[in-house]
Ligand code: AMP
């Protein structure tokens with residue numbers, strides 16, 4: 001029996017809390033800082049995700065046995081290393097990689113070098129800084145179009161720019177390297193070839209040497225229907241991905257997942273956590289677009305509900321370095337989640353709007369993202385507000401249920417895409 005602390009405040013953390021709550025070995029769940037949804041499952045602690053000292057105090061005070069780190073920022077800033085250096089937190093088990101391997105997400109250049117070293121298929125690339133600026137300009141001018149520019153560091157999901165002309169690419173390169181467009185994150189730029197194809201993601205839970213593969217997912221990143229408009233953190237997700245057949249899955253395991261875990265093992269990384277592998281599938285061949293050192297949001301809201309069995313047991317095994325021999329069972333049904341956002345998102349939007357209809361009967365699971373409690377009311381508190389997950393015989397039926405549930409939920413200026421899963425109707 002144990003107390004669990006989940007770090008983060010999104011739909012991902014709500015989904016993890018929801019699942020862990022079902023475990024017979026879970027005593028109490030704490031979420032820092034959490035949202036209105038997590039407050040119904042556990043106890044929210046008003047501590048920010050990067051305030052390691054305050055979190056450490058909470059871990060001691062609340063007798064936490066397992067800490068699960070949801071978002072990338074605390075991981076890339078070294079939360080795992082911090083806790084492992086504290087004598088009073090010596091017995092704490094943690095799901096999340098140490099700072100060095102968290103660079104698989106925190107530094108594009110680190111991730112590309114890792115892929116190159118371990119022969120993992122990805123787009124060809126070169127990297128440049130202020131020091132070899134002119135070489136970068138020449139590299140761009142001779143590059144095929146479109147050309148992709150990536151700020152090396154974390155840039156809140158905005159650091160990737162796909163350029164359709166050499167002039168635009170040189171301009172963006174100059175802004176990043178010489179005008180600090182993304183601050184320090186863009187002082188080094190990875191320039192890579194554009195990959196064509198269909199995107200999908202796989203998720204792996206590892207203890208640094210063994211792994212289990214979680215259900216795959218596809219997210220819908222653009223704000224507008226038919227994948228038009230600005231990029232967002234994610235407007236919906238589906239799992240399974242209908243075009244994932246046995247042949248493709250096997251290729252992904254052999255060419256990407258196994259070499260990735262092998263690399264983590266060979267480098268002796270302290271990696272006990274999730275690896276999120278963003279893929280581009282072209283002509284049946286998978287290529288890695290990016291690694292993330294955590295689960296995706298809103299992908300978690302379809303992946304986690306599809307896991308049958310005890311997630312807490314599995315996470316404990318990973319955190320103890322004891323994942324060998326563990327397996328995972330999945331619900332064969334399809335899951336879809338539709339994200340309701342504040343009007344204006346991903347640009348400026350208002351918060352503090354009253355959300356109604358949350359208690360209505362429905363066949364969906366309503367995960368909260370940007371929400372907060374205000375007495376008896378639940379208010380919007382972010383761009384992405386709710387993720388409505390449903391199961392169905394196929395993706396279309398699952399998505400339809402989420403849309404039925406959304407008919408009962410309201411807040412001022414609510415917006416959601418009406419076409420999640422549209423390719424699979
Ligand atoms: P990232 O921030 O690395 O997740 O990239 C954001 C998005 O940019 C990805 O989800 C892809 O849609 C797109 N992208 C990134 N790299 C490439 C590439 N080499 N070719 C095509 N699209 C890419």
Ligand code: GLY
Pocket residue numbers: 219233234292295296297298299
């Ligand atoms: N949905 C994309 C991400 O979590 O990065």
